[in-house]
Amino acid sequence: MKNTLEFVSQTGRALLTLREMLLKGEFAPGERLSELALVARLNVSRTPIRLALDRLAHEGLLTGAPSGGFIVCEFTLADIWDSIEMRGVLEGTAARLAAERLTDPSELLQLREYQRQMDAIPNNTMDDFARYMDLNESFHIELISLAKSSMLDRSLKHLTSLPFANPSAMVFARSKLPRAVELMTIGKEQHHAILEALANHQGTRAEAVAREHAALSRRNLESVFVGDSKILSCVPGASLIRLETVV
Amino acid sequence: MKNTLEFVSQTGRALLTLREMLLKGEFAPGERLSELALVARLNVSRTPIRLALDRLAHEGLLTGAPSGGFIVCEFTLADIWDSIEMRGVLEGTAARLAAERLTDPSELLQLREYQRQMDAIPNNTMDDFARYMDLNESFHIELISLAKSSMLDRSLKHLTSLPFANPSAMVFARSKLPRAVELMTIGKEQHHAILEALANHQGTRAEAVAREHAALSRRNLESVFVGDSKILSCVPGASLIRLETVV
DNA sequence: CTAGTATACACTGTATGCAGGTATGCAAGC
DNA sequence: GCTTGCATACCTGCATACAGTGTATACTAG
Numbered sequence: 001m002k003n004t005l006e007f008v009s010q011t012g013r014a015l016l017t018l019r020e021m022l023l024k025g026e027f028a029p030g031e032r033l034s035e036l037a038l039v040a041r042l043n044v045s046r047t048p049i050r051l052a053l054d055r056l057a058h059e060g061l062l063t064g065a066p067s068g069g070f071i072v073c074e075f076t077l078a079d080i081w082d083s084i085e086m087r088g089v090l091e092g093t094a095a096r097l098a099a100e101r102l103t104d105p106s107e108l109l110q111l112r113e114y115q116r117q118m119d120a121i122p123n124n125t126m127d128d129f130a131r132y133m134d135l136n137e138s139f140h141i142e143l144i145s146l147a148k149s150s151m152l153d154r155s156l157k158h159l160t161s162l163p164f165a166n167p168s169a170m171v172f173a174r175s176k177l178p179r180a181v182e183l184m185t186i187g188k189e190q191h192h193a194i195l196e197a198l199a200n201h202q203g204t205r206a207e208a209v210a211r212e213h214a215a216l217s218r219r220n221l222e223s224v225f226v227g228d229s230k231i232l233s234c235v236p237g238a239s240l241i242r243l244e245t246v247v
Numbered sequence: 248m249k250n251t252l253e254f255v256s257q258t259g260r261a262l263l264t265l266r267e268m269l270l271k272g273e274f275a276p277g278e279r280l281s282e283l284a285l286v287a288r289l290n291v292s293r294t295p296i297r298l299a300l301d302r303l304a305h306e307g308l309l310t311g312a313p314s315g316g317f318i319v320c321e322f323t324l325a326d327i328w329d330s331i332e333m334r335g336v337l338e339g340t341a342a343r344l345a346a347e348r349l350t351d352p353s354e355l356l357q358l359r360e361y362q363r364q365m366d367a368i369p370n371n372t373m374d375d376f377a378r379y380m381d382l383n384e385s386f387h388i389e390l391i392s393l394a395k396s397s398m399l400d401r402s403l404k405h406l407t408s409l410p411f412a413n414p415s416a417m418v419f420a421r422s423k424l425p426r427a428v429e430l431m432t433i434g435k436e437q438h439h440a441i442l443e444a445l446a447n448h449q450g451t452r453a454e455a456v457a458r459e460h461a462a463l464s465r466r467n468l469e470s471v472f473v474g475d476s477k478i479l480s481c482v483p484g485a486s487l488i489r490l491e492t493v494v
Numbered sequence: 495c496t497a498g499t500a501t502a503c504a505c506t507g508t509a510t511g512c513a514g515g516t517a518t519g520c521a522a523g524c
Numbered sequence: 525g526c527t528t529g530c531a532t533a534c535c536t537g538c539a540t541a542c543a544g545t546g547t548a549t550a551c552t553a554g
Contacts, residue, residue, distance in 0.1 A: 010508065034535070045509045047294075050537090058305040060401060061330060066534050067516060089340050090402075093333070127275040151329040151406070152309060154336075159398070159404045257538065292539045293506095308499070314546060315506050 002155050011048040018042075018052050022072065023163055025239025029074035032065060059161045060239075075164065081218060083165035088214025090156050091140065095206035098146035099198045107146060109197060114139040115191050132184055137189060143210075144242055148196070152177050161238040185212065260294040265299050267288075269308050269319065270410055272486025276321035279312060306408040308487075322411065322488050328465060330412035335461025337403050338387065340452035345393035346445045354393060355445060361386040362438050370431050379431055384414065386438060390457075393445070410483040414464060430467055434460065 018038070027033065037051050053070045056062045062070040102108070117134045121128050144153060159164045190213045197206035265285070274280065300317045303309045309317040349355070365382045368375050391400060404445050407413045437460045444453035 036535070046536095047508055051297075051301065051507095052300060055305075056300070056415050078396075079398055082396040085344075085396075086398050086402060089336065097332075117433070137514090149325075149329040149332075151326055151333050151409075151412075155333060155406055159402055162398075165398075168289055283505070294538055294540090297507095298537095 005142060009048070010044050011051045014038075014042055014044050014048045014052040014054055018049075019059075019061065022240070023236040025237075027081070028073045029072050029240050029242065031070045032069055033062070034069075054161060061162070061237075070179075073240065074239075077243070079239065080164040080221070083159065083162060084214055084218045086159055087156075087165050087217075088211040090152065090159060091143070091214060092207040092211040094144045094147040094152055094156070095107040095194055095198070095210035096203040096208065097149055097152065098143060099201050099203040101148050102146070102198060105199065108195065111139065111142050111195060111198070115141065115188075115195060117182070118191065119190055123125070129180055131185070132187075135188065135192075143194070183216060186216060188215070253256040256295070257291050258298045260301040261285075261289055261291050261295045262302055264440065265296075265303060266306075266308065269487070270483040272484075273321045276319050276487050279316055279318045280309070281316070307411070320487065324485075324488065324490070326486065327411040327464070327468070330406065330409060331461055331465045331468070333406055334403075334412050334414070334464075335458040336398065337406060338390070338461060339454040339458040340404070341391045341394040341396075341399055342441055342457035343447070343450040344396055344399065344447070345390060346448050346453040348395050349393070349445060349448060352446065355442065358386065358389050358393070358442060361389065362435075362442060364434055364472075365438065370428050376427055376431070379434075383434065383438075387414070392439070430463060433463060437463070 021027065033053065035046050035049055035053070038044075039046055042049065042077075053062060057064055057070055061073055063073050065071050114135050118132055118139070121132050121135075144156060147153075190209055193209045194206055194213070198210060270273065277336060282293050282296055282300070282301065285291075286293055289296065304311055304317055310318055361382050365379055365386070368379050368382075369377065370376070373391050391403060394400075400425050437456055440456045441453055441460070444450075444456060
C-alpha cells in the first residue's frame, strides 16, 4: 500500500479522480469501464489508469470481468449495514485488545485528552458538530493504535476503504438530523465508558461498548433512510446502492 | 479481485510464482525487489510483474517503498498470533450472524453432512488427518456462507490472503505432532457445539465456540514453536518471520 | 582524512505500439 | 421471423522505448 504522496504521480491522480467519479455516481453499477474512454476523460495514459483500476478492484469498488477489464460493483442496503456491523466487531476487538494489553496508565493520556476536548464542545452549532466528528475520528484512531495489532489495523483499513463503512462518510447525513445533539451525547457517554473499561482492564466491557458505539451509527443511518430519502444522496457512493424498491 | 483463471495470463503466472518465491524464502525481509531482476528470472515483461507486485502489496506480503518500488514485509510472532486471533473474531462473527440469520433448519444440512463425514473418520493414519483438514475447511467455508454477509466474506478473504492466518497453512506442522489426534477430537466437539448453537439460534454461544476453535490453532502453533524449531520451516513464509532471538 | 558536491548509473514511472481475444452486428439459412 | 454463423471492429493484455528522479560513488576541497 503506497499511501505517501500519491497525489503527485499520474497513478495517484487517476486513482483519486476515478474514486471520486465512482462515488459521485458518474458510472452506473454493472457498467463496464473502458480504459480508452478514461484516457480521453483524464488526459492520462492507459498504464496509470490500469494501475488505478486494479487498485480500485482491490478496494472493492470494482470487480474484474471474466473476459478482462473491470465493471462497477453494486451494493445493497444489507451490505451497508453489514459494513457497520463489521466495523463494530473490529473496533470492539480493538477495544478489548487495548484493555488486555494496556501496560501503563499513561498510555491513555492521549485518549483522555480527546475525550476532554469532546466534552468541552458546547454542541450548539454545526461547526461544533464538525469538530466533534474530527475528534471522534482521532479518538478511534488512537484506540486502534492502543490495540497494538498490525493485523487488526490492516483489517480495519481494508474495511473502511469502502465508503459505507467509513464513519466520517455519514457526517453529512447526520448533521442534517435533529437527533444530532442527542446522538452526540450518547456517543460521549460511550467514549467515557470505553475509557473506564480500558483503565480497569475490562476487555469484555470495552468490546461490548465499542460494538454498541458502532450500532449507534447504524441506528442513525436507519433513521436517515426512513426519513427524507433525498438525504441518502448525500452519502458518498449512494448511486452504487441498489434499493430494494427498484428491484 | 480477478480470481478466475488467472493461471493462464502472464500476470497470473507472475503473481503465483512471486508469491511462491516469497513464501519459500527466496527474498529476505526488507529486501527491495527490482523489477528488472524479476524480468530476467521470470521471463516476463515488466508490466505483468508490476501488476503482480502491486497485488502482493495489497495482500500484505510487500509494501511500497517511499521512493517507489516494493520491499519485502517482515512479520513477527505477534503478527501470527494476532492473525489467528483475528480469524477467531471474524469466524466467531460468522457463526453469530449465521445463528441470528438462520431462517430454515434445512440450511444446516450441508454443514451436518460435513460433520457426519468428519465424525466417521477413524483418525488413525496420516491420510485420515488430511481428509479431516479438507472437510474442516469445507465446514468453515459453509459456515461463512451461512452468515450471508459479503462484507464479512471480504474481510475474511483479505485476512487469510496472508499465509499465517490461513488455517490450512498449518497442516504440515500439525500433522507432525503427536497431539494431532487429540486436537482433532477437540475440533470435532467444537464443530458439534457450533452446529447445536446454530440450530437453536444461540448467537453468542456460536460466536464464543468459534473463537475458541481458532484458539485451538493458536495453542497448536505455540506447541510447535516451543518444540522442534525445525518444524517452523515447514510453515509457508517462515523466512519472513523475525524471531525474537535474532534481534 | 573527512565531508560535501557533482556526475553517472540504475531504476521506476509513463507512454505507445502490437497482437490476441471477445463481443456485436449483419446476413443467410432454416 | 428467428436463429446461427461469420466477419469486423474494438478493447484488453503485453512488451518495449523513453524520460525523470533518486542514489551511490568518486573526486575535490578544506
